[in-house]
Amino acid sequence: MLKETPDRVSFFMGEKEMNGSLHLFDKIIEKAEARIEAAPSYDALALETAGDPAGPGHTAFYLGRNIPLLKRLAAAIEAGERDPIRFVYIDPPFFSENDYDAVVTAGDQKLKFTAYTDRWSDGLEDYLVKAACVLVLIRRVLAADGLVCVHLDWHVSHYVRALMDEVFGADRFVNDIVWTYKSGGSTTKRFSRKHDDLLLYSKSKEYRFNPQKEKSYNRGGKPYRFDGVDEFEDENGWYTLVNMKDVWDIDMVGRTSGERTGYATQKPLKLMRRLIVSCSDEGDTVADFFAGSGAFPLAAAELGRNVIACDVSPLSADTTMRRLEKAGAFVDLYADNAAEDTAQDAFDAEVSAVREKGTVTVTVDAIAEPGLADRLDGKSLAAAEELLAHAPERLIKSVSAGSAGPDGVFYKVKEAADACSVSFDASEIEGPVVVKVTDVFGNFTYKSVS
Ligand SMILES: C[S@@+](CC[C@H](N)C(=O)[O-])C[C@H]1O[C@@H](n2cnc3c(N)ncnc32)[C@H](O)[C@@H]1O
Numbered sequence: 001m002l003k004e005t006p007d008r009v010s011f012f013m014g015e016k017e018m019n020g021s022l023h024l025f026d027k028i029i030e031k032a033e034a035r036i037e038a039a040p041s042y043d044a045l046a047l048e049t050a051g052d053p054a055g056p057g058h059t060a061f062y063l064g065r066n067i068p069l070l071k072r073l074a075a076a077i078e079a080g081e082r083d084p085i086r087f088v089y090i091d092p093p094f095f096s097e098n099d100y101d102a103v104v105t106a107g108d109q110k111l112k113f114t115a116y117t118d119r120w121s122d123g124l125e126d127y128l129v130k131a132a133c134v135l136v137l138i139r140r141v142l143a144a145d146g147l148v149c150v151h152l153d154w155h156v157s158h159y160v161r162a163l164m165d166e167v168f169g170a171d172r173f174v175n176d177i178v179w180t181y182k183s184g185g186s187t188t189k190r191f192s193r194k195h196d197d198l199l200l201y202s203k204s205k206e207y208r209f210n211p212q213k214e215k216s217y218n219r220g221g222k223p224y225r226f227d228g229v230d231e232f233e234d235e236n237g238w239y240t241l242v243n244m245k246d247v248w249d250i251d252m253v254g255r256t257s258g259e260r261t262g263y264a265t266q267k268p269l270k271l272m273r274r275l276i277v278s279c280s281d282e283g284d285t286v287a288d289f290f291a292g293s294g295a296f297p298l299a300a301a302e303l304g305r306n307v308i309a310c311d312v313s314p315l316s317a318d319t320t321m322r323r324l325e326k327a328g329a330f331v332d333l334y335a336d337n338a339a340e341d342t343a344q345d346a347f348d349a350e351v352s353a354v355r356e357k358g359t360v361t362v363t364v365d366a367i368a369e370p371g372l373a374d375r376l377d378g379k380s381l382a383a384a385e386e387l388l389a390h391a392p393e394r395l396i397k398s399v400s401a402g403s404a405g406p407d408g409v410f411y412k413v414k415e416a417a418d419a420c421s422v423s424f425d426a427s428e429i430e431g432p433v434v435v436k437v438t439d440v441f442g443n444f445t446y447k448s449v450s
Contacts, residue, residue, distance in 0.1 A: 025166050031129045036071060036136065042336050042338065044334045045336070047333045047334060047409070048409040049331070050325050051331050054330075055329040056329060057300060057329055059330070061309045062335075064312060066290065066311075067130075084146065086142075086146050087148070087287075088287045088289070089151070089288050090149070091288070091290050093117075094156065095124065097120070099119070100264035104440040111384055113441060115292075128160075134289065135168075139168060144206060147200060147202050147203070148168075149198050149279065157197035161173075161176065161197075161199050168201040173199075175246050177198035177246045177247075178247045179195060179197075179271060184252075198275070211244065218231070220237075224238075224240075250268055250274075263292055263316065267295045283305070286300050286308075288308075290311060293316065294316065301324055301331075315442035318438060347368070347444065348368040349368075349437045353449035355426065360426040361422070362401070367395060367396065395439050397440045404431065409434040433448070434446055
């Protein structure tokens with residue numbers, strides 16, 4: 001007998017548990033359910049739209065914490081107000097007890113600051129309760145034929161896999177994909193740890209999966225000439241195409257890679273594309289609730305998927321939006337009206353604007369960065385404070401201008417700002433012009449000009 005609640009599944013055969021479910025995580029899941037119940041629901045405030053509406057895919061980026069967003073999406077999907085999600089990929093903090101930096105450019109300075117922390121003062125239990133909240137909610141937003149992939153490494157992939165067995169059912173396990181790479185440090189104390197675990201689970205037995213092929217080189221690099229077997233040749237010799245295996249050797253985003261954004265733990269587009277084409281089809285909705293540098297949303301939008309992306313970091317929102325816009329995709333940005341801390345609290349700019357004969361001149365008279373000391377330290381903090389005092393324009397990344405519509409502001413013009421005064425041709429903007437000033441850390445502030 002399958003005992004299924006809206007939130008989790010477990011399997012019984014008479015009195016005996018099937019699939020080895022030992023209820024190891026009952027306490028964790030109970031705490032997660034209470035935390036979900038108590039969590040606020042994301043109150044989406046449309047901030048802006050950008051990019052080309054005719055571009056491939058459509059991304060909705062939700063700036064804020066993912067549990068309130070997932071809670072909101074689950075309620076809407078269960079009420080039939082929106083379609084469930086075909087594929088969810090998440091790359092959460094790994095329980096590494098480290099801080100992760102992003103490197104941003106301010107004038108000729110490189111500033112290193114904490115993009116996100118992966119420290120857990122309340123320990124593993126706290127981490128697992130949060131993971132359980134996210135997993136229980138992902139199960140609720142997934143389509144019946146959908147798949148979820150959780151990206152982790154040796155720190156906690158063993159616990160999370162067991163937790164997923166309980167949330168999704170052990171027989172919903174599809175793969176533990178090993179992503180192996182060369183980069184990173186090495187040691188003589190043990191074998192070098194050079195792989196991540198990508199745990200793939202389905203919502204039901206009827207999931208849809210697009211098998212992929214990979215090259216399998218013939219021994220000796222020579223053709224076998226078996227009847228009915230197609231063989232091909234490249235610079236490494238003769239090969240056949242076989243069903244793809246679960247060990248993937250894909251380079252990390254290297255220091256010199258054109259993909260590199262400076263956002264810590266950025267994942268390669270090749271890895272994202274492989275997951276997306278295997279687990280979804282063009283036109284499907286896919287989601288990433290820990291978007292970081294925006295690798296998954298970018299790959300998915302380019303492959304014609306509609307994307308739900310979420311991250312609590314304003315730098316993630318800014319980096320993702322810029323990557324998507326550059327790719328000609330269409331993207332909406334939302335903030336959580338119900339959240340207490342917002343990206344707009346971290347940055348303040350005194351902006352004045354003059355509109356004359358179709359030209360808008362925006363002048364940033366002063367900027368304040370109240371949270372600077374929390375995000376930067378050492379040399380980077382000293383350099384940023386120096387810039388703030390003597391060349392504040394270097395801390396401004398862009399000034400944009402657009403017109404307000406029902407879905408937020410549509411930005412027609414975005415200029416890199418290397419001066420405190422920027423002029424735009426705003427002759428095409430009807431009604432008030434809304435100006436957005438973004439700092440190099442991704443924080444932003446809006447001003448309206450009649
Ligand atoms: C490992 S990084 C993701 C990297 C991403 N896959 C990429 O390719 O760039 C984890 C991200 O999770 C975000 N994050 C951590 N806790 C979060 C939460 N509760 N809600 C939303 N985002 C969160 C962090 O800001 C960080 O950007």
